[in-house]
Amino acid sequence: MSIAQTDRTHGARSSAELIGAEAPVLAHNYHPLPVVVARAEGAWVEDVEGRRYLDMLAGYSALNFGHRHPALIEAAHRQLDRLTLTSRAFHNDRLAGFAEGLAALTGLDMVLPMNTGAEAVESGIKVARKWAYEVKGVPRDRATIVVADGNFHGRTTTIVSFSTDETARAGFGPFTPGFRVVPYNDLAALEAAVDETTAAVLIEPIQGEAGVIIPDEGYLTGVRELTRRADCLFVADEIQSGLGRTGRTLAVEHENVLPDMLLLGKALGGGIVPVSAVVARREVLAVLRPGEHGSTFGGNPLSAAVGSAVVALLETGEFQEHAAALGEVLREGLAGLTGKGVTGFRSRGLWAGVDVDPSIGTGREISERLMREGVLVKDTHGSTIRLAPPLTVTEDELRSALDSLERVLLG
Template sequence: MTAPARTRPSSAAGPRSSADLIRAEEPVLAHNYHPLPVVVAHAEGTWVEDVEGRRYLDMLAGYSALNFGHRNPVLIDAAHRQLDRLTLTSRAFHNDRLAQFAESLAELTGLDMVLPMNTGAEAVESAIKVARKWAYEVKGVAPDRATIVVAADNFHGRTTTIVSFSTDETARAGFGPFTPGFRVVPYNDLAALEAAVDETTAAVLIEPIQGEAGVVIPDDGYLTGVRELTRRAGCLFIADEIQSGLGRTGTTLAVEHEEVVPDLLLLGKALGGGIVPVSAVVGRRDVLGVLRPGEHGSTFGGNPLAAAVGSAVVGLLETGEYQSRAAELGVVLRSGLTALVGRGVESFRSRGLWAGVDIDPAIGTGREISEGLMREGVLVKDTHGSTIRLAPPLTITGEELQSALGALEKVLSQGV
């Protein structure tokens, strides 16, 4: 793959090689990840560079945290300007950036109130607390009896409560006892969902598109059905758009493909622009309004630096440019993957610039294909066996996308 000309000196002059740095991690880092053997030292736009100066096209974008590319100049400028003024106050005091951030995010999503947090898992945990409190105070569920219905093969994070309702044994095994109060039903099954909802149900929590499961897209009408069911049952619809939101699927939110408005919306990853962790629970006033001072909080949630970057992210999305790019280039991605079906690709699912690609196991595992693409100068990551995920920055060009698809074709044709 041909990379653009260098804009800076290579980092190869550094004292330690990739192999040295990888070996150095072994005794000091907990082994909770199995990264590809790439040590990234510099990045810009859609490209990253390792410590030896090799360049790679990033087709993962930090699992959608880098929707706007590495070191997006608008976002970097917003961060620099804020770093020179104020970075943290805690929520013990007001700061001059938070109101603008909350107002702009509420307007972008069409909802009323914002609860700022830091990570995606924190947003999910916060929504669980809010839903339970709403169930007790508004719906009238008996104390400590509230339930939340979730979907099998979900991924909402890895905290103790969240893995309590995961069906991924790798995430669960050895971490019990688990938090009660959750019911798991098959994804994309409205009948099963309806059977699980009763008078104790505080909320239904789902991903509009399941990312970690392999970019699993539900049938048309599923999200509309969830919205109608929850409204009839008098419970909340919580949409986890931490990966699918903020332009990734060709619309600002994935729920917009069915013109659905949830009661609570969970955002993260891209909301921090790839600069700082920023997440938020955005929702109706009568739902988020159940929180009172002292009942929930975060030292860093809504800090001035995060609010400045988050506001700049919202500003980028207000133009519609990135959503349009994802929709238009998503057609290119889908066309390229369609041409590979039966030629190493068994099947795939895509929406916008997001795809889960099932590789023929006879050719290799998802890990092996990812390593093969790495050798071709393209970075992706596997999930669950022979599936790889493609989620490039929304700033990718059509030429770069075609090059990545060409690299995939080459790796599949050569085998591993």
């Protein structure tokens, strides 16, 4: 069957038919909502039958700038006409500019480009261990990394080794050693876990998958001070929280702290290509030498072109300001629903975890009801749903989504 014939066949199939067709051929590693998206623009998606939905998930923050943002699409098209891949066996004319822009945006010195968020985390772990041996002087193979419970950093074998989510862990051992898990938002427990073998403290400034868990004011400052005293690295995983989502370029900026290493991804690729990066102080990333780490597609010209366009969008501060302003609208709206089906919520910028009264429904059931209202969200952990609309969402669109949530909650 030709590509054209395949496109015509898929275009004629209903959502139900396409969902049924996936079952025997796709691994069941996801449990998607029963909607089949065919087109998208801005904050809206359209299914194969032509029904429109307001996207209040934004690809878990990968679509911070909405679907098909004109500046990002233009950058991708322009680069597609010139050069897409050389691998890092050669230089390319887009990579240096991307790295310079990203370093300047974050206030750090050097960039290690990768592809997925999990790759950035794995790379950060390797760099932190090597720094511990070469700079701190930790005895060989003794380096430890302290992490927080409730974390979500990805699903590779090493990363699930320090997950506390049994769904992510069960059946995938044996696990990689070298990690110590402490309670999130507990500086005393963190200090007790850090010793002379500690290479790094790796945390999410806001825990996304756990339900948008925001630590107490002063926690991030405390982590920064503790890691300095202990001569270990502060590694902030901002793959979901970074790049405008919380009303600042980075979530750590809410406490005016600068980690030694940032892990970025998702929105860095503009929803077009997978782009991630380890961004760090020069002393930290300088431990890598040729042949010790790499990626065939990491830093490819297409990714660098799109990544540069993302950096340019963020340099104006427009998206951060918009997220902060509409974040107040989101917070006020959720506060108004508290006691009307919402038992609690946590929000920062255009990001919220909303706890729904279990007697009304599970998070999955609430998500399905909202889908029927034309609003797309995703559940996590029982009766919690996450809201993370594109940073391009309008106030009217946001209020419409909140109205839909109220209707669903009040039945």
